[in-house]
Amino acid sequence: MIATDNLRLAIGSRVLAEKLDWQVADGECWSVIGRNGAGKSTLMRTLAGLREPDGGRVLLRGRALGDWPLEALARERAFLAQSRSDAFAYSVLETVLSARHPYHGKRYWEDSDDHTIAMRMLAAMEVEDLAARDVRTLSGGERQRVAIAALLAQDTPLLLLDEPANALDLAHQVSVMGLLAKLCREQRKTIVMIGHDLNLAHGISTHALLLMGDGRWLAGPRDDVMRADILSDYLHHPIETVRHGARTIFIPTEATA
Numbered sequence: 001m002i003a004t005d006n007l008r009l010a011i012g013s014r015v016l017a018e019k020l021d022w023q024v025a026d027g028e029c030w031s032v033i034g035r036n037g038a039g040k041s042t043l044m045r046t047l048a049g050l051r052e053p054d055g056g057r058v059l060l061r062g063r064a065l066g067d068w069p070l071e072a073l074a075r076e077r078a079f080l081a082q083s084r085s086d087a088f089a090y091s092v093l094e095t096v097l098s099a100r101h102p103y104h105g106k107r108y109w110e111d112s113d114d115h116t117i118a119m120r121m122l123a124a125m126e127v128e129d130l131a132a133r134d135v136r137t138l139s140g141g142e143r144q145r146v147a148i149a150a151l152l153a154q155d156t157p158l159l160l161l162d163e164p165a166n167a168l169d170l171a172h173q174v175s176v177m178g179l180l181a182k183l184c185r186e187q188r189k190t191i192v193m194i195g196h197d198l199n200l201a202h203g204i205s206t207h208a209l210l211l212m213g214d215g216r217w218l219a220g221p222r223d224d225v226m227r228a229d230i231l232s233d234y235l236h237h238p239i240e241t242v243r244h245g246a247r248t249i250f251i252p253t254e255a256t257a
């Protein structure tokens, strides 16, 4: 679905990722894990085509990102940014409907299908009763769920999500993650997402990419990469795992007083 070929990411003189050769196949769900400032959002923006690589290439379905016409690219990948600012008084429904524009061709107005899809996605995120509200009046968690509804309404094969669990309460973290896992499993959607919660990431991911923040990286199937020794190294903090039924739980060693 999406791959990087000898990708280099750098900010100023700092190299964040070097020689990143990484393949993400259809239906896989990847978690990108690393410390603050390791380069996760920079990578995600590069995968979305919102910034140029500092070396190497990003390939979507084997074709360099820059060679994709914008409207076709918008039908292939959707991107959830880490933060957003709402300057205008759009309603929740208008916000989600605007995500359908790549399907309009020369048509200006949305049709009833767009409306049905938008309402279905708002319902999936349990915010359909907020459809008429001005987005600027929403709480942080409600706004995040509307943004995820807009992402889903784009109905793209590839979903790129920068910290989707941000601002969500516990129940919505679990339900949103469950929905994303189901999209991979049942609809063969491909997901690449950033998350700091190792337990949520482990519960949903099939694969993980770790970024060290100095150019080094490690990618592979979840259980090869999300190991206590490796994560302790990448996150610069000792981590233990315990088994709880079928689940692996990650526990950071507590700071001593």
Ligand SMILES: Nc1ncnc2c1ncn2[C@@H]1O[C@H](COP(=O)(O)OP(=O)(O)OP(=O)(O)O)[C@@H](O)[C@H]1O
Residues within 6 Å of the ligand: 011, 016, 034, 035, 036, 037, 038, 039, 040, 041, 042, 043
């Ligand atoms: N426009 C910019 N100007 C200067 N430095 C930047 C810029 N954008 C990013 N950086 C720096 O590049 C590094 C990587 O940033 P990035 O947002 O990719 O990190 P991250 O892994 O997503 O971090 P977090 O977990 O905190 O969200 C950080 O040290 C950040 O301060």
